[in-house]
Amino acid sequence: MTRPLLRPTPLATSIERRLFLRQTLSVGALALLTGCDISDNDQVQRILKFMSRWNDRAQAFLFRREALAPTFAESDVVRDFRYNAYFPMSDVPKLSAADYRLQLSGLIADKRPWSVEQLHALPQESQITRHVCVEGWSMIGKWSGARLGDFLKRVGADLTARYVGFECADGYYGSIDMASALHPQTIMAFKFADETLPAKYGYPIKVRIPTKLGFKNPKWVTTIYVTDRFPGGFWEDRGYNWFSGS
Amino acid sequence: MTADAREPMPGRAVQLHPLSRRIMHWVNALAILVMIGSGWRIYDYYPALSIDFGFPYYLTLGGDLSLSEALNNEDGLANALAWHFGAMWVLVLNLLAYLVVGFASGHFRRDFLPITPRAFLRDFAAALTFRLQHRLGEYNAVQKLLYWGVLGAVVVTVLSGLSIWKPVQLKELTWLFGGYEFARVVHFFGMAAIVGFLIVHVALTILVPSTLIAMILGRASGAPHSRTGGHR
Numbered sequence: 220m221t222r223p224l225l226r227p228t229p230l231a232t233s234i235e236r237r238l239f240l241r242q243t244l245s246v247g248a249l250a251l252l253t254g255c256d257i258s259d260n261d262q263v264q265r266i267l268k269f270m271s272r273w274n275d276r277a278q279a280f281l282f283r284r285e286a287l288a289p290t291f292a293e294s295d296v297v298r299d300f301r302y303n304a305y306f307p308m309s310d311v312p313k314l315s316a317a318d319y320r321l322q323l324s325g326l327i328a329d330k331r332p333w334s335v336e337q338l339h340a341l342p343q344e345s346q347i348t349r350h351v352c353v354e355g356w357s358m359i360g361k362w363s364g365a366r367l368g369d370f371l372k373r374v375g376a377d378l379t380a381r382y383v384g385f386e387c388a389d390g391y392y393g394s395i396d397m398a399s400a401l402h403p404q405t406i407m408a409f410k411f412a413d414e415t416l417p418a419k420y421g422y423p424i425k426v427r428i429p430t431k432l433g434f435k436n437p438k439w440v441t442t443i444y445v446t447d448r449f450p451g452g453f454w455e456d457r458g459y460n461w462f463s464g465s
Numbered sequence: 466m467t468a469d470a471r472e473p474m475p476g477r478a479v480q481l482h483p484l485s486r487r488i489m490h491w492v493n494a495l496a497i498l499v500m501i502g503s504g505w506r507i508y509d510y511y512p513a514l515s516i517d518f519g520f521p522y523y524l525t526l527g528g529d530l531s532l533s534e535a536l537n538n539e540d541g542l543a544n545a546l547a548w549h550f551g552a553m554w555v556l557v558l559n560l561l562a563y564l565v566v567g568f569a570s571g572h573f574r575r576d577f578l579p580i581t582p583r584a585f586l587r588d589f590a591a592a593l594t595f596r597l598q599h600r601l602g603e604y605n606a607v608q609k610l611l612y613w614g615v616l617g618a619v620v621v622t623v624l625s626g627l628s629i630w631k632p633v634q635l636k637e638l639t640w641l642f643g644g645y646e647f648a649r650v651v652h653f654f655g656m657a658a659i660v661g662f663l664i665v666h667v668a669l670t671i672l673v674p675s676t677l678i679a680m681i682l683g684r685a686s687g688a689p690h691s692r693t694g695g696h697r
Contacts, residue, residue: 258528258544267544270551281634288633289640305538349645351632354542355511357645430633457536458543460550465633 278462288429312388325444328375341365348429364408368401384450388439393452432463478601480679496556502526503548513649615662622655
């Protein structure tokens with residue numbers, strides 16, 4: 220999911236980097252150059268947001284439900300898959316199967332919560348696909364779980380609604396278009412590399428969507444909801460493109 | 466549209482650029498610069514090359530790092546991506562228009578062809594010894610090949626970029642570029658080729674400034690065989 224931090228202590232290292240940058244630039248050059256970059260101008264931000272919304276529509280148009288993400292061989296699976304979140308691994312939510320309930324909300328007929336046991340009883344399938352991060356790195360992993368589309372049908376979700384949203388135990392939140400939610404490769408993953416999903420990869424549920432960038436694949440999911448109101452998302456509200464399809 | 470780069474009047478060298486070409490040139494220049502600046506910052510986040518190479522932050526586009534961090538707890542990648550995926554539409558639509566007009570009007574055929582190996586070797590040798598004369602309105606064989614080359618580099622960079630953007634919807638294209646990871650490398654070297662062209666392009670414009678005047682005002686003239694191009 221989340222756009223990764225390359226370093227465990229982001230603030231410290233970025234300060235270090237900034238000091239380095241300051242040293243390499245003369246003050247005059249820095250002032251001149253920051254004056255040249257118009258990215259932070261309000262009007263420019265509005266244009267960039269407009270283009271990002273345009274790109275949401277363009278990507279929804281390009282999306283084909285029958286187009287499957289390429290799958291790979293077991294031997295391609297990365298052994299030490301990257302831990303990735305907006306916080307260090309020590310802060311990973313530790314959810315227990317005894318207490319956990321998946322909450323359902325919004326345009327869903329049967330909103331009864333689901334226990335881990337009930338979720339594991341759903342028909343499951345595996346996929347070996349490439350996880351592509353918005354930053355550019357990618358890794359091939361193996362995830363197993365139940366199709367989100369089948370689950371949504373089963374709980375009587377309004378499949379004509381526009382969005383499926385997720386809330387997570389770590390405070391992360393996100394949403395996807397209904398078409399992507401119903402894609403056959405979009406699964407509620409309970410396993411990684413044939414083992415119960417470890418806490419660092421999102422126990423008990425990571426929604427795995429190989430047709431979307433990594434940060435659109437939420438971990439530690441506690442609530443799934445269906446809505447027609449645009450829900451946004453953690454990184455999307457920080458300037459990243461919402462659709463972010465592959 | 467008349468895309469003639471030659472003047473019937475004998476003896477005088479004239480460079481003509483119709484308005485459509487001038488607009489497309491400058492739209493392209495802007496789009497390319499935005500793509501390069503934002504692309505460099507995107508590259509820096511997770512370099513496609515495994516060598517220790519990055520672009521200095523001050524040459525990249527995407528705003529102030531500390532501001533992004535304060536506002537969004539993210540250090541400036543979102544802006545760079547927004548620029549990149551915004552400007553790509555401008556770049557591609559403009560490029561398509563340029564290709565259609567270039568082929569349909571005969572501009573490519575008339576001004577960028579023919580290139581014979583012999584003419585190329587002759588002009589290349591002259592260029593290396595700084596004896597290549599620039600006649601306004603006429604492209605020498607080295608120039609012609611450079612224009613085809615940069616056009617090819619732009620097309621490859623756009624296609625490899627599409628294959629990085631849509632490795633599922635356009636997976637055949639991604640496969641063609643050797644898979645997702647290798648497509649990023651191709652995209653990088655496509656950019657490098659374009660930057661290489663830009664350096665030569667701008668350097669030559671400085672040497673023969675009347676070509677810049679022609680690209681702005683639509684017309685520039687000079688002595689027929691001026692080495693410095695146009696200044697009598």
